[in-house]
Amino acid sequence: CHNSILTGPIETTMCDYETIESVNDELFANLSDLVEKPFFRYFQVDLYRECPFWPDDGSCNDPGCAITTVDESNVPEKWRAKALSELDPASVDKRHSLPGCYYRDSDFCFLDDNTEGEYFDLRLVPERYTGYSGKDAQRVWKSIYEENCFGLSELALMTGKSPAPVSLPDTMIEVLHEDGEESAAQCLEKRVYYKVISGLHASISTHICHEYLNQTTGEWHPNLNCFITRVASHPERLQYIYFDTILLLRAVSRLGPYLSAFDYCSTGTHEDDMETLQTLTKVLNIAEDAGAFDESILFRGENANILKEEFKTHFRNVTRIMDCVGCDKCRLWGKIQTTGLATAMKILFELDETALDPRANSDLLQRSEVVALMNTLFRFSESLKAVETFRKLWREMDDAE
Ligand code: FAD
Numbered sequence: 001c002h003n004s005i006l007t008g009p010i011e012t013t014m015c016d017y018e019t020i021e022s023v024n025d026e027l028f029a030n031l032s033d034l035v036e037k038p039f040f041r042y043f044q045v046d047l048y049r050e051c052p053f054w055p056d057d058g059s060c061n062d063p064g065c066a067i068t069t070v071d072e073s074n075v076p077e078k079w080r081a082k083a084l085s086e087l088d089p090a091s092v093d094k095r096h097s098l099p100g101c102y103y104r105d106s107d108f109c110f111l112d113d114n115t116e117g118e119y120f121d122l123r124l125v126p127e128r129y130t131g132y133s134g135k136d137a138q139r140v141w142k143s144i145y146e147e148n149c150f151g152l153s154e155l156a157l158m159t160g161k162s163p164a165p166v167s168l169p170d171t172m173i174e175v176l177h178e179d180g181e182e183s184a185a186q187c188l189e190k191r192v193y194y195k196v197i198s199g200l201h202a203s204i205s206t207h208i209c210h211e212y213l214n215q216t217t218g219e220w221h222p223n224l225n226c227f228i229t230r231v232a233s234h235p236e237r238l239q240y241i242y243f244d245t246i247l248l249l250r251a252v253s254r255l256g257p258y259l260s261a262f263d264y265c266s267t268g269t270h271e272d273d274m275e276t277l278q279t280l281t282k283v284l285n286i287a288e289d290a291g292a293f294d295e296s297i298l299f300r301g302e303n304a305n306i307l308k309e310e311f312k313t314h315f316r317n318v319t320r321i322m323d324c325v326g327c328d329k330c331r332l333w334g335k336i337q338t339t340g341l342a343t344a345m346k347i348l349f350e351l352d353e354t355a356l357d358p359r360a361n362s363d364l365l366q367r368s369e370v371v372a373l374m375n376t377l378f379r380f381s382e383s384l385k386a387v388e389t390f391r392k393l394w395r396e397m398d399d400a401e
Pocket of ligand 1: 127128129130131132133134137138140141197198199201202204205208230237325329330331333334
């Protein structure tokens with residue numbers, strides 16, 4: 001856990017650990033308020049699509065995996081599926097047909113088309129220990145890391161016809177897991193890709209360990225050993241939580257004018273809507289100060305476009321792999337966070353200032369992308385708060401010895 005104290009610059013960003021730590025309390029407080037607002041807490045998604053990669057998703061029967069939907073009548077009317085499809089009748093034509101399901105292609109991810117699926121109140125679904133584990137959960141993570149294998153699988157995957165991610169020999173997977181991102185032979189983009197995935201994995205693990213269920217007493221508590229084993233004993237995993245936070249902050253900062261112009265009005269009071277905008281403005285200010293990520297250094301050299309297409313295809317596959325997560329609660333947060341990260345990468349790697357101009361491009365993002373982006377940033381900020389708790393627990397344990 002000594003490894004969990006990080007200082008100095010954060011690789012491939014223009015930020016340092018101290019800066020992120022100095023803003024995180026305020027960021028966390030404002031995001032906590034923001035995700036309570038109706039606009040940011042209702043999310044519609046089809047959680048029960050077929051897994052496109054293997055027949056049995058190993059459903060988790062643990063009560064911790066179960067999830068409760070909210071009735072559509074509780075969702076402000078303008079965000080209901082019917083109202084949205086009336087607003088954008090072309091949306092149905094934009095759907096892409098993929099094995100077993102329909103999605104909308106949105107650069108780095110496959111988005112639900114907002115006409116199917118159930119509603120969830122995200123306030124009621126904490127990301128925490130659910131009991132989903134074993135070979136089924138590991139198979140999902142393994143497939144996700146296999147997507148980091150650039151140059152080997154792109155042909156099959158880019159056609160969208162691949163029935164399953166290409167299988168790699170176990171030795172290769174070990175390389176990808178343990179030190180794949182450190183090899184000098186790997187290009188910057190591939191290292192970034194690995195950091196994004198590994199950072200997400202580490203953030204999910206941090207949530208699991210922070211709200212851990214003691215099965216004997218039935219109590220929820222932070223489990224320091226769990227955090228040490230899964231995250232702190234691999235310091236690079238912790239570093240990637242910071243890395244993803246900066247990437248998300250940078251995307252939010254670039255999207256500032258667009259987010260400020262977005263329609264957050266709900267059926268609540270005018271004060272409610274004003275508060276949403278004011279809280280969002282505070283988050284945008286923090287993002288502007290701390291979101292120091294230089295996206296212009298990526299996808300530059302020879303073959304940049306091919307590499308970017310490959311990167312996008314791989315991340316899109318990760319969003320599809322989420323349909324193979326056998327625990328409803330985990331799948332919901334998996335879908336939200338892969339969509340949030342995909343939205344951030346779309347903003348950073350795909351869109352220029354003209355495209356981001358709300359007057360020129362008011363339909364740039366769907367509401368679900370904005371909700372996913374801010375909730376994902378909230379999850380990472382929450383992970384950094386949890387890391388603080390674990391450091392404190394470590395110091396107390398150290399003092400007691
Ligand atoms: P796993 O976390 O399954 O990891 C598998 C292997 O990957 C490890 O053995 C290690 O070699 C490697 N690894 C681990 N972490 C990293 C990292 N950060 N970077 C690189 N390599 C790494 N469980 C819950 O209780 N609650 C949830 O909300 C939840 N959400 C999930 C969401 C998704 C999308 C997935 C796929 C799983 C989720 N799970 C959740 C399950 C959870 O992530 C673990 O799989 C489970 O707790 C078993 O953990 P484990 O110790 O066997 O290792």
